[in-house]
Amino acid sequence: MTTTSGKPRGRQFFANPGPTNIPDSVLRAIDRPTIDFNDPAFMAVYDAAYAGLKRVLRTEQHLFLYTASGHAAWEATLTNLLSPGDTILMLESGYFSDTWARMAQALGLEVEQVAADWRQGAEIADIRAALAGDSAHAIKAVCVVHNDTATGLTTPLQDVRAALDATRHPALLLADTISSLGSIDVRMDEWRIDAVVGGSQKGLMLPTGFSFTAASQKALAAHAEAKLARFYFDWSLMVDRPQHSFVGTVPVHLFYGLRESVRLLEEEGLDNVFARHARLAEAVRRCVRVWSGNNGPQLFCVNPARFSNSVTAVLMPEGHDGDALRRVCRERFNVSLGGGLGKLGGRVFRVGHLGDLNEPMVLGALAAVEMALRIQAVPHGRGGVDAAMDWLA
Numbered sequence: 001m002t003t004t005s006g007k008p009r010g011r012q013f014f015a016n017p018g019p020t021n022i023p024d025s026v027l028r029a030i031d032r033p034t035i036d037f038n039d040p041a042f043m044a045v046y047d048a049a050y051a052g053l054k055r056v057l058r059t060e061q062h063l064f065l066y067t068a069s070g071h072a073a074w075e076a077t078l079t080n081l082l083s084p085g086d087t088i089l090m091l092e093s094g095y096f097s098d099t100w101a102r103m104a105q106a107l108g109l110e111v112e113q114v115a116a117d118w119r120q121g122a123e124i125a126d127i128r129a130a131l132a133g134d135s136a137h138a139i140k141a142v143c144v145v146h147n148d149t150a151t152g153l154t155t156p157l158q159d160v161r162a163a164l165d166a167t168r169h170p171a172l173l174l175a176d177t178i179s180s181l182g183s184i185d186v187r188m189d190e191w192r193i194d195a196v197v198g199g200s201q202k203g204l205m206l207p208t209g210f211s212f213t214a215a216s217q218k219a220l221a222a223h224a225e226a227k228l229a230r231f232y233f234d235w236s237l238m239v240d241r242p243q244h245s246f247v248g249t250v251p252v253h254l255f256y257g258l259r260e261s262v263r264l265l266e267e268e269g270l271d272n273v274f275a276r277h278a279r280l281a282e283a284v285r286r287c288v289r290v291w292s293g294n295n296g297p298q299l300f301c302v303n304p305a306r307f308s309n310s311v312t313a314v315l316m317p318e319g320h321d322g323d324a325l326r327r328v329c330r331e332r333f334n335v336s337l338g339g340g341l342g343k344l345g346g347r348v349f350r351v352g353h354l355g356d357l358n359e360p361m362v363l364g365a366l367a368a369v370e371m372a373l374r375i376q377a378v379p380h381g382r383g384g385v386d387a388a389m390d391w392l393a
């Protein structure tokens with residue numbers, strides 16, 4: 001709602017796929033004076049938060065953290081594990097797999113891709129074929145964006161692990177869980193993922209500001225041989241530091257927040273957190289399916305086995321602009337949605353449904369979109385929000 005002066009009133013409904021809503025108790029936890037990052041009082045908080053993050057990752061392996069966003073964790077992971085000219089296999093999933101691949105090329109790596117339709121996701125058979133075809137084991141790492149936030153598409157990490165096992169391929173398995181961790185199940189140790197990349201600002205419900213890599217023993221062995229240039233990100237420089245991470249200043253406030261966000265996740269129970277995300281995601285999909293009547297907006301992902309439970313990308317009908325729709329949502333209703341990324345710019349909008357969310361928050365965002373569809377005269381089937389309510393009730 002905006003007033004006649006144009007100033008928004010009420011809370012902004014933040015339905016962006018990250019950063020996400022920060023729970024009040026996390027905000028309260030962060031709201032405190034600065035403390036030296038080597039102060040024993042901080043180290044106790046750090047140690048508790050660090051241990052908690054490992055439980056969320058379901059790992060007992062080492063974790064390296066950086067005062068930087070997710071891109072940095074991508075770069076840190078590649079430079080700590082690989083050498084110039086090494087080949088990686090990138091599974092195509094959307095804008096984020098493309099960007100990680102471009103980064104790898106810029107760092108001097110050779111990138112082979114398992115090509116995929118962005119609306120379907122990579123075929124496991126194609127992954128297996130690419131690995132089976134590499135009898136010389138030139139591929140040193142397989143990179144997967146677990147949940148591509150641009151396309152709303154999840155790639156099953158267990159199936160990629162199984163493809164590596166079936167072909168007895170020794171490549172490292174690297175997974176970007178930036179928009180899945182804390183929203184969709186990730187089991188680092190059970191699925192034998194060698195490097196898990198994550199960030200603070202999505203399922204962990206924190207401000208943007210740190211990212212990390214959890215590294216397996218096999219990854220640490222690869223690190224000892226890896227020759228890509230690095231300094232701030234060098235894991236070898238980190239291990240002897242008090243936090244065993246961070247070459248520079250530690251973002252202390254975020255660890256007060258992390259300790260609280262892990263407490264919230266564990267209070268709810270990780271499995272219940274994932275079930276809540278699945279329930280809210282299905283409500284969004286049911287709503288969009290109704291809108292798709294009348295040649296209206298439709299689900300971008302058309303492969304139900306790959307639907308993301310943390311974000312839904314919605315494809316606009318030909319001739320209608322997703323960014324114009326988002327503008328109406330923001331300016332008229334104080335609802336913030338995600339836009340289309342890369343070649344999907346203007347063609348899709350994205351509803352984030354991850355983090356600190358409940359039913360009315362999701363329904364409120366969907367209702368604003370449905371009103372904006374009417375205002376913009378975008379053809380659509382009426383009653384999408386009703387379908388979401390039917391599901392949630």
Ligand code: PLP
Pocket residue numbers: 018069070071072096145147148149150176177178179199
């Ligand atoms: N990977 C995924 C899946 C993402 O969603 C994002 C950002 O949204 C990134 C990587 C890049 O992270 P950052 O924007 O924190 O640098």
